Amino acid sequence: MSTTTKTAPIRLQDHRIPSMPTATKVRYGDGRVLPVGGGLWLYRKAPLAPARDAKSHARALEVGDPIAAAFEEIAAETQYTTRRRSMARSRYRPFHLLLTNLPRRYSPPQDSRIPQTLQNWFGDERIQDRGLLMGTKLNDTLGGSDRSLRDAFDSVATSLATAEVPMADYQADLEDVDAMYTRSGFTIPTPKDFHLAESWWAAGGSPDATILPHADHLHVFRTVAGVQAAARMDVNSCADWPTGIEGHHVLRMGSVHGLDLPFSAAKNHLSAWATSLLDKGAVMISIRGKVEPSPITHKELRRQRERYLRDIHTARAEGRMDDQQQDEMLATLESVEGAYSSGEAFPTLVETSVVAAFTGHGRKRLDSLGNGTAFEIASMDNRQDLALAESWVGSPARANPNLMDLPSSAVAYSGLPSLATVGDARGINVGFTVHDRQEALMSATKSSDQDIYPIGAIVGSSGAGKTQHLAYSAFQYALEGRPVIVIDPKKGSDLSPAFGEKCTTFSLDEFAGASGGLGGSGGTGVCDPLRFSKTPADGINTAVSVLHDVNLWPHGARQNFEADLQAALKYGVSKGAKAIGTALEIAKRDGEASKELTDPILRQSGNDPMFGAIVGLQDEGEVLSAAEDITYIKVGNANLELPPMGVDQKSLGLTQRISAALIRMLVFGSAEALRGRRGVMMLDEAWVFLGAGAEEMERLGRLSRSLEVYPILFTQRISDLLEANLTNHIARGVILHIKDPKEAEAAFRLFGVEPTQSRMDATTAPERIGKGGANWKSRKPLFSYNDRDERTSLLRGAVGLYCDLDDRAVDVEIKIPPDFLARASTNALDRAKREGRQVI
Ligand SMILES: Nc1ncnc2c1ncn2[C@@H]1O[C@H](COP(=O)(O)OP(=O)(O)O)[C@@H](O)[C@H]1O
Ligand SMILES: [Mg+2]
Structure with missing residues (x-):
C-alpha cells in the first residue's frame, strides 16, 4: 500500500x-x-x-x-x-x-x-x-x-x-x-x-x-591534495579524470x-x-x-472510499482491469479498512x-x-x-x-534495524559474520560471571574444521593471558607446532607412565581423583564412579561392590591416604575391604599405565597441573583406544573402558587444575566424554561453574546429549558442517535454532559437488584445486553458525590467519610440507 x-x-x-x-x-x-x-x-x-x-x-x-x-x-x-x-x-x-x-x-x-x-x-x-x-x-x-x-x-x-x-x-x-x-x-x-x-x-x-x-x-574529496588534483583538471568532466585521486570517492x-x-x-x-x-x-x-494516527487514516480511507470504488469501476468499464484484478483491489480495500476500523492498524507514515x-x-x-x-x-x-x-x-x-x-x-519491519551481530562484548576472535562483516568474539568468562550454563560445544563432522578452531581459540585465549588446557585424544595428532612457545606439551605415554604403553610400571596416579580433587568427599565420589565404569570385577559383581568401595576409600582417606591405590591398601590391611574388591584394581594399576594414571599407588607424586599458557595433552604412543562413536560405553572392551575413563579423569583433573584461574579447558573428540552419560555432564557443568573454568567440547555427535536430556548445561557454541541430517537437526535443537530447510541444506552441503569447483553454500572450508585434483589454495575458511549467550545464532566465517593455519593444519599434505617430508 x-x-x-x-x-x-x-x-x-x-x-x-x-x-x-x-x-x-x-x-x-x-x-x-x-x-x-x-x-x-x-x-x-x-x-x-x-x-x-x-x-x-x-x-x-x-x-x-x-x-x-x-x-x-x-x-x-x-x-x-x-x-x-x-x-x-x-x-x-x-x-x-x-x-x-x-x-x-x-x-x-x-x-x-x-x-x-x-x-x-x-x-x-x-x-x-x-x-x-x-x-x-x-x-x-x-x-x-x-x-x-x-x-x-x-x-x-x-x-x-x-x-x-x-x-x-x-x-x-x-x-x-x-x-x-x-x-x-x-x-x-x-x-x-x-x-x-x-x-x-x-x-x-x-x-x-x-x-x-x-x-x-x-x-x-577528503584531502586538500585531492581537491587540488581535481582542480587542475576539467572539474566538470570527471570521465576524463585519472583513477586514484587521493582521498577521493564518489x-x-x-x-x-x-x-x-x-x-x-x-x-x-x-x-x-x-x-x-x-x-x-x-x-x-x-x-x-x-x-499519522491510525484513526485519521481510517477516516481518510472511508472518505476516499467512494472515489476509490468509482476509480475501480471506471477502470473496469474501460477494460483496463479484469475481474480478478478488480476483486483483488476490492479485497485489499476491505482488508485495509478492516484493520484500521478494528484499531489494530499501524500508524501511517x-x-x-x-x-x-x-x-x-x-x-x-x-x-x-x-x-x-x-x-x-x-x-x-x-x-x-x-x-x-x-x-x-x-x-x-x-x-x-x-x-x-x-x-x-x-x-x-523492513530490516532497517537488522544487523548480523553475534557473540560477546569481549574475548577472542571467532571470525566475521557472513552478512554485515561484524567481528564475532567469544569470552572465556562471561558464562561463569553471569551464572549461566557454562559449557560450550563446537559441533561438526570430520573435516569440518573443529580441530583448527580449537587450536586457533586456544592460542588466542593463551595470548589473552589465560591458562588453557587442551586435551587431544586423537591418535597421531600433534598441535604443538601451532602453539609454539606458548605451550607445554605432555604426551600421554610419558605422562602416565614410563613404559610407553607396553604394560609394566603404572600407578603414577597423575589423574587420580583423590589427588586432584579439592575435598576428599568429591574425590571419593569421582573415584567410585570411575572405578564403577571401568569395572574390573567378575561379571555381575559390580553392583555389590559399589557400596563396599565407597566405604573402603572413605576408610583409607580417613587414615591419611591421598591416592586410590594407597587408600585401598590401607582398607584391605585393616580388614575394611575384601581382596576380591581391591586386588583387581591394584593389579591393573601396576600393569597398565593408562589405568595407573587414574589409580595412584603412592600418596606422593605428580598430579595434573596447568602451566601459564597452554598445557597440551596429546596421546603420543600411549595405548589409548577411543571407543567407537555411538556405542553404549558399558559394552566396551577393557582397554576402551579404561581409555574413556582416563579422558574423563583428564577432564575433571584439568578443571581442578584451572580452579579459580579463569582458564579454559578444551576437549577434542568430546563424544568420548559425552557418551559417558548424564552424571558426568552434570558434574562437569557444576564443577566448571564453581571453579570458574570455561570448558569447550569439540564433537561430531550431539544427538546422544539431546536424547539424554543433557542440553541444559550447554549455553553456547558453533555449528560447523554436519554431514548427517539427523545430527544437524540435533545441533539446531540443542541451541534452539529453527531447523529450516535452507539451514539444513547449508549445514549438510559438501564442500564441492563431485569434482567440481567449491560449493559456496557449504560450511566446510573451501579450496581451489589443480588438474591433478590437489588443493592449491584456500578460498574461504569454515563457516560456523555461532549460537551465543544472548540467544542469537549468526553465520560466522572462521578466518584463521594463514601463518597460524600453516602451523596448525592437520591436512596430510600440509603436515608433510611442515615437517619437510616428501609425499608420493
Ligand atoms: N577455518 C579454516 N580455515 C581454513 N582451513 C581450514 C579451516 N578449518 C579447517 N580447515 C582445513 O580443513 C582441515 C580439516 O580441519 P579439522 O579442523 O582437522 O577438521 P575436524 O577436526 O572437524 O575433523 C584442516 O586440516 C585444514 O586444512
Ligand atoms: Mg578434528
Whole structure:
C-alpha cells in the first residue's frame, strides 16, 4: 500500500543550507539537536539485532518492534481535534530515521587484550560500521502561536546566540519523547554514534570534506591534495579524470519509491527492503516523514472510499482491469479498512521520503538496482547535494520528489534495524559474520560471571574444521593471558607446532607412565581423583564412579561392590591416604575391604599405565597441573583406544573402558587444575566424554561453574546429549558442517535454532559437488584445486553458525590467519610440507 505524490522542485538556497556539510547548529550531549532550520529535534539510537539471521521468524520480527513501538507512541500522543487529515496534518510529528553503513578497515576492539596481534592478522580485513538513529521533532509548549517569531529569531541567530534559545519551552515535550524512546528500547547516542551519522559521506573522516556535485553523483574529496588534483583538471568532466585521486570517492544519491508491499495489519510479514538496499551496496538510508494516527487514516480511507470504488469501476468499464484484478483491489480495500476500523492498524507514515546513498560510479545504473525487489530507485539528477543535505541530522532540506504514504510496519519491519551481530562484548576472535562483516568474539568468562550454563560445544563432522578452531581459540585465549588446557585424544595428532612457545606439551605415554604403553610400571596416579580433587568427599565420589565404569570385577559383581568401595576409600582417606591405590591398601590391611574388591584394581594399576594414571599407588607424586599458557595433552604412543562413536560405553572392551575413563579423569583433573584461574579447558573428540552419560555432564557443568573454568567440547555427535536430556548445561557454541541430517537437526535443537530447510541444506552441503569447483553454500572450508585434483589454495575458511549467550545464532566465517593455519593444519599434505617430508 503506497501512493506516490509529486512535490515542487526544491532549491538549496530555499533552506538556508550552509556551505559546511551539516544542518546542525548545536548538538547537545543528551541527543538534542538544534538545526539551522529552527525547531528542536531529539535523536536516539535504535537497537540493532540479527533479523535476516534470526533464530526463528518470530525473533526476526522482534527486531523491528522498537521502531514500531516508537511510531505507535508518537502517534498516540499526537493531539488532534478533528479527524480530517487536511486539518490535523499540521499536528503530525516529523520523524527521521538515519541508517549509516560504512565499510571500513578492521581495527581491534577497544578493550582487546591482544590488539597488536589482531591488527597484524586482520589489518586488511573490510568490516562495516552500522548505526541507526531515530529523531523526532519536539513541540514547544506555546504550540504554533509564536512560530513566526521563533522562525524570525532562528534566522538571525548566530552560533553564539543559540545557547539562548528558550529550551524551557521544550522541556515538557522533551521529557515525554525521551520517556517514549526509552520505553521502546532506544538509547542516547554516543559521540561516536553521532560522528558516524555526521561523517558517513566522508567515509567516517572529517565531515567538512569538499563536495563537488555532478548531475547524478557527488565527488567527495577528503584531502586538500585531492581537491587540488581535481582542480587542475576539467572539474566538470570527471570521465576524463585519472583513477586514484587521493582521498577521493564518489557517492550516488537515489530516491527510493514505489514500495510495493502487500498490506498487512499484523506484524506477521517481513518485507526486508532495507536489507535489499544494503545488499545492493547502500551506505546510507534516510527516511523522513510524518506520523499519522491510525484513526485519521481510517477516516481518510472511508472518505476516499467512494472515489476509490468509482476509480475501480471506471477502470473496469474501460477494460483496463479484469475481474480478478478488480476483486483483488476490492479485497485489499476491505482488508485495509478492516484493520484500521478494528484499531489494530499501524500508524501511517505520510509524505515519507526514502533517500539512499551508494558509493562509486558503478557499472550499473542506479535505477536498475530496484530490479527484482519491492521498490524502485530513481537517480536524483541535479539534486544530489540537496539529497545529501536531506539526510543530515536535523536537516530542514527536502530533496525527494517521490513521497509515499506507508503503514509504519513497512518501515519498522523492513530490516532497517537488522544487523548480523553475534557473540560477546569481549574475548577472542571467532571470525566475521557472513552478512554485515561484524567481528564475532567469544569470552572465556562471561558464562561463569553471569551464572549461566557454562559449557560450550563446537559441533561438526570430520573435516569440518573443529580441530583448527580449537587450536586457533586456544592460542588466542593463551595470548589473552589465560591458562588453557587442551586435551587431544586423537591418535597421531600433534598441535604443538601451532602453539609454539606458548605451550607445554605432555604426551600421554610419558605422562602416565614410563613404559610407553607396553604394560609394566603404572600407578603414577597423575589423574587420580583423590589427588586432584579439592575435598576428599568429591574425590571419593569421582573415584567410585570411575572405578564403577571401568569395572574390573567378575561379571555381575559390580553392583555389590559399589557400596563396599565407597566405604573402603572413605576408610583409607580417613587414615591419611591421598591416592586410590594407597587408600585401598590401607582398607584391605585393616580388614575394611575384601581382596576380591581391591586386588583387581591394584593389579591393573601396576600393569597398565593408562589405568595407573587414574589409580595412584603412592600418596606422593605428580598430579595434573596447568602451566601459564597452554598445557597440551596429546596421546603420543600411549595405548589409548577411543571407543567407537555411538556405542553404549558399558559394552566396551577393557582397554576402551579404561581409555574413556582416563579422558574423563583428564577432564575433571584439568578443571581442578584451572580452579579459580579463569582458564579454559578444551576437549577434542568430546563424544568420548559425552557418551559417558548424564552424571558426568552434570558434574562437569557444576564443577566448571564453581571453579570458574570455561570448558569447550569439540564433537561430531550431539544427538546422544539431546536424547539424554543433557542440553541444559550447554549455553553456547558453533555449528560447523554436519554431514548427517539427523545430527544437524540435533545441533539446531540443542541451541534452539529453527531447523529450516535452507539451514539444513547449508549445514549438510559438501564442500564441492563431485569434482567440481567449491560449493559456496557449504560450511566446510573451501579450496581451489589443480588438474591433478590437489588443493592449491584456500578460498574461504569454515563457516560456523555461532549460537551465543544472548540467544542469537549468526553465520560466522572462521578466518584463521594463514601463518597460524600453516602451523596448525592437520591436512596430510600440509603436515608433510611442515615437517619437510616428501609425499608420493
Ligand atoms: N577455518 C579454516 N580455515 C581454513 N582451513 C581450514 C579451516 N578449518 C579447517 N580447515 C582445513 O580443513 C582441515 C580439516 O580441519 P579439522 O579442523 O582437522 O577438521 P575436524 O577436526 O572437524 O575433523 C584442516 O586440516 C585444514 O586444512
Ligand atoms: Mg578434528
